[in-house]
Amino acid sequence: MIIKKILGLVACSLFTMEMAQAVEVINENEVIYSDLDRTGWVVSASNSRDQNRAPEKAIDNNLGSRWASGILQEGGEWFMVDMRTPQSFNVIELNQGKSLMDYPRGYEVYISNDGKNWGEAIVTGKGTEGKETVITLPKVVESRYVKIVQTGIADGNWWSIHEFYLKMNK
Known part of the structure:
Protein backbone atom coordinates (compact mmCIF):
# COMPACT_ATOMS: atom_id res chain seq x y z
CA MET A 1 0.00 0.00 0.00
CA ILE A 2 2.81 2.40 0.88
CA ILE A 3 4.58 1.53 -2.36
CA LYS A 4 1.50 2.37 -4.42
CA LYS A 5 1.17 5.73 -2.66
CA ILE A 6 4.83 6.56 -3.24
CA LEU A 7 4.64 5.55 -6.91
CA GLY A 8 1.43 7.57 -7.28
CA LEU A 9 3.07 10.65 -5.79
CA VAL A 10 6.07 10.28 -8.09
CA ALA A 11 3.85 9.89 -11.16
CA CYS A 12 1.71 12.89 -10.20
CA SER A 13 4.79 15.01 -9.58
CA LEU A 14 6.23 14.15 -13.00
CA PHE A 15 2.94 14.83 -14.75
CA THR A 16 2.53 18.15 -13.00
CA MET A 17 6.08 19.28 -13.70
CA GLU A 18 5.87 18.17 -17.36
CA MET A 19 9.63 17.72 -17.41
CA ALA A 20 11.95 14.74 -17.86
CA GLN A 21 13.37 14.28 -14.40
CA ALA A 22 15.39 11.43 -12.97
CA VAL A 23 12.97 9.20 -11.10
CA GLU A 24 13.76 6.57 -8.53
CA VAL A 25 11.41 3.65 -8.24
CA ILE A 26 11.62 2.02 -4.84
CA ASN A 27 10.31 -1.00 -3.03
CA GLU A 28 10.10 -1.34 0.73
CA ASN A 29 13.81 -2.11 1.13
CA GLU A 30 15.81 -0.52 -1.67
CA VAL A 31 15.96 1.51 -4.86
CA ILE A 32 15.30 -0.73 -7.87
CA TYR A 33 16.29 1.67 -10.67
CA SER A 34 16.42 5.30 -11.63
CA ASP A 35 15.47 6.81 -14.99
CA LEU A 36 18.10 8.94 -16.67
CA ASP A 37 17.14 12.58 -17.12
CA ARG A 38 16.10 13.03 -20.77
CA THR A 39 16.42 16.82 -20.83
CA GLY A 40 18.32 17.92 -23.93
CA TRP A 41 18.32 14.54 -25.62
CA VAL A 42 18.12 14.51 -29.41
CA VAL A 43 16.33 11.63 -31.11
CA SER A 44 16.15 10.51 -34.71
CA ALA A 45 14.81 7.56 -36.64
CA SER A 46 15.13 5.87 -40.01
CA ASN A 47 11.66 7.17 -40.86
CA SER A 48 8.50 8.57 -39.25
CA ARG A 49 4.82 8.49 -40.15
CA ASP A 50 4.47 12.29 -39.97
CA GLN A 51 5.19 15.26 -37.65
CA ASN A 52 2.52 14.05 -35.21
CA ARG A 53 4.52 10.83 -34.84
CA ALA A 54 8.04 12.28 -35.04
CA PRO A 55 10.96 10.77 -33.05
CA GLU A 56 10.85 13.49 -30.35
CA LYS A 57 7.35 12.25 -29.40
CA ALA A 58 9.11 9.27 -27.77
CA ILE A 59 10.71 11.52 -25.13
CA ASP A 60 7.99 14.15 -24.56
CA ASN A 61 6.60 12.75 -21.26
CA ASN A 62 3.23 12.14 -22.88
CA LEU A 63 2.03 8.54 -23.15
CA GLY A 64 -0.73 9.79 -25.45
CA SER A 65 1.77 10.69 -28.17
CA ARG A 66 4.26 8.43 -29.92
CA TRP A 67 6.93 8.01 -32.52
CA ALA A 68 5.74 5.67 -35.26
CA SER A 69 7.77 4.33 -38.15
CA GLY A 70 4.85 4.68 -40.56
CA ILE A 71 5.94 1.57 -42.45
CA PHE A 89 22.75 2.62 -17.95
CA ASN A 90 21.85 -1.05 -18.08
CA VAL A 91 18.11 -1.09 -18.89
CA ILE A 92 16.23 0.24 -21.92
CA GLU A 93 12.46 0.57 -21.83
CA LEU A 94 10.40 0.98 -24.98
CA ASN A 95 6.97 1.96 -23.68
CA GLN A 96 4.40 0.97 -26.28
CA GLY A 97 1.48 2.69 -24.55
CA LYS A 98 -1.79 1.85 -26.31
CA SER A 99 0.04 0.58 -29.40
CA LEU A 100 0.22 -2.91 -27.93
CA MET A 101 1.02 -4.64 -31.22
CA ASP A 102 3.63 -2.11 -32.43
CA TYR A 103 6.49 -3.74 -30.52
CA ASP A 114 30.73 9.50 -31.56
CA GLY A 115 27.56 8.45 -33.44
CA LYS A 116 29.62 6.93 -36.25
CA ASN A 117 31.46 3.90 -34.87
CA TRP A 118 28.92 1.41 -33.53
CA GLY A 119 30.76 -1.90 -33.30
CA GLU A 120 28.83 -5.10 -32.65
CA ALA A 121 25.36 -5.22 -31.13
CA ILE A 122 25.63 -5.31 -27.32
CA VAL A 123 22.36 -7.24 -27.02
CA THR A 124 19.79 -8.79 -29.33
CA GLY A 125 16.32 -10.13 -28.68
CA LYS A 126 12.62 -9.99 -29.42
CA GLY A 127 10.19 -7.33 -28.30
CA THR A 128 7.25 -7.98 -26.03
CA GLU A 129 3.62 -7.59 -27.02
CA GLY A 130 1.83 -5.26 -24.63
CA LYS A 131 2.63 -2.04 -22.81
CA GLU A 132 6.42 -2.23 -22.87
CA THR A 133 9.51 -3.98 -24.09
CA VAL A 134 12.21 -3.98 -21.41
CA ILE A 135 15.75 -4.71 -22.58
CA THR A 136 18.17 -5.61 -19.79
CA LEU A 137 21.80 -5.28 -20.80
CA PRO A 138 24.32 -7.90 -19.62
CA LYS A 139 26.35 -5.17 -17.89
CA VAL A 140 26.36 -1.44 -17.21
CA VAL A 141 27.49 0.51 -20.26
CA GLU A 142 28.52 4.13 -20.64
CA SER A 143 27.72 5.76 -23.95
CA ARG A 144 26.54 8.99 -25.54
CA TYR A 145 24.50 7.34 -28.32
CA VAL A 146 22.10 4.41 -28.30
CA LYS A 147 20.65 2.94 -31.46
CA ILE A 148 18.02 0.22 -31.62
CA VAL A 149 17.63 -1.55 -34.94
CA GLN A 150 14.36 -3.40 -35.52
CA THR A 151 15.21 -6.77 -37.12
CA GLY A 152 11.90 -8.59 -37.41
CA ILE A 153 8.95 -8.74 -39.78
CA ALA A 154 5.38 -7.82 -38.81
CA MET A 168 20.23 2.33 -14.17
CA ASN A 169 19.54 -0.69 -11.97
CA LYS A 170 21.00 -0.14 -8.54
Whole structure:
Protein backbone atom coordinates (compact mmCIF):
# COMPACT_ATOMS: atom_id res chain seq x y z
CA MET A 1 0.00 0.00 0.00
CA ILE A 2 2.81 2.40 0.88
CA ILE A 3 4.58 1.53 -2.36
CA LYS A 4 1.50 2.37 -4.42
CA LYS A 5 1.17 5.73 -2.66
CA ILE A 6 4.83 6.56 -3.24
CA LEU A 7 4.64 5.55 -6.91
CA GLY A 8 1.43 7.57 -7.28
CA LEU A 9 3.07 10.65 -5.79
CA VAL A 10 6.07 10.28 -8.09
CA ALA A 11 3.85 9.89 -11.16
CA CYS A 12 1.71 12.89 -10.20
CA SER A 13 4.79 15.01 -9.58
CA LEU A 14 6.23 14.15 -13.00
CA PHE A 15 2.94 14.83 -14.75
CA THR A 16 2.53 18.15 -13.00
CA MET A 17 6.08 19.28 -13.70
CA GLU A 18 5.87 18.17 -17.36
CA MET A 19 9.63 17.72 -17.41
CA ALA A 20 11.95 14.74 -17.86
CA GLN A 21 13.37 14.28 -14.40
CA ALA A 22 15.39 11.43 -12.97
CA VAL A 23 12.97 9.20 -11.10
CA GLU A 24 13.76 6.57 -8.53
CA VAL A 25 11.41 3.65 -8.24
CA ILE A 26 11.62 2.02 -4.84
CA ASN A 27 10.31 -1.00 -3.03
CA GLU A 28 10.10 -1.34 0.73
CA ASN A 29 13.81 -2.11 1.13
CA GLU A 30 15.81 -0.52 -1.67
CA VAL A 31 15.96 1.51 -4.86
CA ILE A 32 15.30 -0.73 -7.87
CA TYR A 33 16.29 1.67 -10.67
CA SER A 34 16.42 5.30 -11.63
CA ASP A 35 15.47 6.81 -14.99
CA LEU A 36 18.10 8.94 -16.67
CA ASP A 37 17.14 12.58 -17.12
CA ARG A 38 16.10 13.03 -20.77
CA THR A 39 16.42 16.82 -20.83
CA GLY A 40 18.32 17.92 -23.93
CA TRP A 41 18.32 14.54 -25.62
CA VAL A 42 18.12 14.51 -29.41
CA VAL A 43 16.33 11.63 -31.11
CA SER A 44 16.15 10.51 -34.71
CA ALA A 45 14.81 7.56 -36.64
CA SER A 46 15.13 5.87 -40.01
CA ASN A 47 11.66 7.17 -40.86
CA SER A 48 8.50 8.57 -39.25
CA ARG A 49 4.82 8.49 -40.15
CA ASP A 50 4.47 12.29 -39.97
CA GLN A 51 5.19 15.26 -37.65
CA ASN A 52 2.52 14.05 -35.21
CA ARG A 53 4.52 10.83 -34.84
CA ALA A 54 8.04 12.28 -35.04
CA PRO A 55 10.96 10.77 -33.05
CA GLU A 56 10.85 13.49 -30.35
CA LYS A 57 7.35 12.25 -29.40
CA ALA A 58 9.11 9.27 -27.77
CA ILE A 59 10.71 11.52 -25.13
CA ASP A 60 7.99 14.15 -24.56
CA ASN A 61 6.60 12.75 -21.26
CA ASN A 62 3.23 12.14 -22.88
CA LEU A 63 2.03 8.54 -23.15
CA GLY A 64 -0.73 9.79 -25.45
CA SER A 65 1.77 10.69 -28.17
CA ARG A 66 4.26 8.43 -29.92
CA TRP A 67 6.93 8.01 -32.52
CA ALA A 68 5.74 5.67 -35.26
CA SER A 69 7.77 4.33 -38.15
CA GLY A 70 4.85 4.68 -40.56
CA ILE A 71 5.94 1.57 -42.45
CA LEU A 72 5.43 -2.11 -41.84
CA GLN A 73 8.21 -3.80 -39.91
CA GLU A 74 10.54 -5.41 -42.44
CA GLY A 75 13.85 -5.16 -40.60
CA GLY A 76 16.42 -2.40 -40.74
CA GLU A 77 14.29 0.35 -39.16
CA TRP A 78 16.15 2.20 -36.40
CA PHE A 79 15.60 4.62 -33.53
CA MET A 80 18.59 6.58 -32.16
CA VAL A 81 19.16 8.74 -29.09
CA ASP A 82 21.96 11.26 -28.59
CA MET A 83 22.17 11.99 -24.85
CA ARG A 84 24.71 14.82 -25.56
CA THR A 85 27.13 13.42 -22.95
CA PRO A 86 28.08 9.84 -22.04
CA GLN A 87 25.65 8.28 -19.55
CA SER A 88 25.74 4.97 -17.65
CA PHE A 89 22.75 2.62 -17.95
CA ASN A 90 21.85 -1.05 -18.08
CA VAL A 91 18.11 -1.09 -18.89
CA ILE A 92 16.23 0.24 -21.92
CA GLU A 93 12.46 0.57 -21.83
CA LEU A 94 10.40 0.98 -24.98
CA ASN A 95 6.97 1.96 -23.68
CA GLN A 96 4.40 0.97 -26.28
CA GLY A 97 1.48 2.69 -24.55
CA LYS A 98 -1.79 1.85 -26.31
CA SER A 99 0.04 0.58 -29.40
CA LEU A 100 0.22 -2.91 -27.93
CA MET A 101 1.02 -4.64 -31.22
CA ASP A 102 3.63 -2.11 -32.43
CA TYR A 103 6.49 -3.74 -30.52
CA PRO A 104 9.75 -4.61 -32.31
CA ARG A 105 9.57 -8.19 -33.54
CA GLY A 106 13.33 -8.38 -33.17
CA TYR A 107 16.00 -5.91 -32.12
CA GLU A 108 19.72 -5.22 -31.92
CA VAL A 109 21.08 -2.57 -29.56
CA TYR A 110 24.21 -0.59 -30.47
CA ILE A 111 26.12 2.04 -28.51
CA SER A 112 28.62 4.67 -29.63
CA ASN A 113 30.42 7.67 -28.23
CA ASP A 114 30.73 9.50 -31.56
CA GLY A 115 27.56 8.45 -33.44
CA LYS A 116 29.62 6.93 -36.25
CA ASN A 117 31.46 3.90 -34.87
CA TRP A 118 28.92 1.41 -33.53
CA GLY A 119 30.76 -1.90 -33.30
CA GLU A 120 28.83 -5.10 -32.65
CA ALA A 121 25.36 -5.22 -31.13
CA ILE A 122 25.63 -5.31 -27.32
CA VAL A 123 22.36 -7.24 -27.02
CA THR A 124 19.79 -8.79 -29.33
CA GLY A 125 16.32 -10.13 -28.68
CA LYS A 126 12.62 -9.99 -29.42
CA GLY A 127 10.19 -7.33 -28.30
CA THR A 128 7.25 -7.98 -26.03
CA GLU A 129 3.62 -7.59 -27.02
CA GLY A 130 1.83 -5.26 -24.63
CA LYS A 131 2.63 -2.04 -22.81
CA GLU A 132 6.42 -2.23 -22.87
CA THR A 133 9.51 -3.98 -24.09
CA VAL A 134 12.21 -3.98 -21.41
CA ILE A 135 15.75 -4.71 -22.58
CA THR A 136 18.17 -5.61 -19.79
CA LEU A 137 21.80 -5.28 -20.80
CA PRO A 138 24.32 -7.90 -19.62
CA LYS A 139 26.35 -5.17 -17.89
CA VAL A 140 26.36 -1.44 -17.21
CA VAL A 141 27.49 0.51 -20.26
CA GLU A 142 28.52 4.13 -20.64
CA SER A 143 27.72 5.76 -23.95
CA ARG A 144 26.54 8.99 -25.54
CA TYR A 145 24.50 7.34 -28.32
CA VAL A 146 22.10 4.41 -28.30
CA LYS A 147 20.65 2.94 -31.46
CA ILE A 148 18.02 0.22 -31.62
CA VAL A 149 17.63 -1.55 -34.94
CA GLN A 150 14.36 -3.40 -35.52
CA THR A 151 15.21 -6.77 -37.12
CA GLY A 152 11.90 -8.59 -37.41
CA ILE A 153 8.95 -8.74 -39.78
CA ALA A 154 5.38 -7.82 -38.81
CA ASP A 155 2.73 -7.84 -41.51
CA GLY A 156 0.24 -5.14 -40.60
CA ASN A 157 2.19 -3.40 -37.81
CA TRP A 158 4.41 -0.37 -37.60
CA TRP A 159 7.03 0.04 -34.90
CA SER A 160 5.96 2.61 -32.28
CA ILE A 161 7.48 4.01 -29.09
CA HIS A 162 5.27 6.10 -26.81
CA GLU A 163 8.12 6.80 -24.35
CA PHE A 164 11.79 5.77 -24.46
CA TYR A 165 13.65 5.42 -21.16
CA LEU A 166 17.18 4.52 -20.19
CA LYS A 167 17.57 3.28 -16.64
CA MET A 168 20.23 2.33 -14.17
CA ASN A 169 19.54 -0.69 -11.97
CA LYS A 170 21.00 -0.14 -8.54
